[in-house]
Amino acid sequence: MTRTDPALPAVAHDPAAHRFSLAVDGHQAVLDYLPRDGAMVITHTGVPEAIGGRGIAAQLTRAALAHARQAGIKVVPECSYAAAFMQRHGEYADLLG
Known part of the structure; x- marks a missing residue:
């Protein structure tokens, strides 16, 4: 997985919660x-203002897209x-569905 900031922890995936x-x-x-x-329909990305501006939304999105690619599914970015x-x-x- 690509990390925007190496000081940030790894992204966690909870498949049951779709998050x-x-x-x-x-x-x-x-x-x-x-x-x-x-397909994976991305419905919401949220980063609290207190931790904004650090590439966290990008890191979450990259993790989701990497998961979709590995699973062989398309992504619909709502x-x-x-x-x-x-x-x-x-x-x-290539992931756009």
């Missing part, structure tokens, strides 16, 4: 998704952040 998360300085950042028609991220990073274009 990737990262706890930093007592704050929880999350990326939520739903499985739909064999979350505006995830959509913009995938548009900026062409290396993930």
Whole structure:
């Protein structure tokens, strides 16, 4: 997995909750998704303001996209952040569903 900031902990994945998360300085950042028609639909990316600006949303998104790639599934970015991220990073274009 690619890390934006090596000082940040690894992203945790809770498949039962359909969530990737990262706890930093007592704050929880999350990326939520739903499985739909064999794809991962990213519905929300949230990073508390107190820990913003450190690349945490990007780290969560990269972890979700790496999971989708490994699982062989497409991604539907309904979350505006995830959509913009995938548009900026062409290396993930093959995952768009």
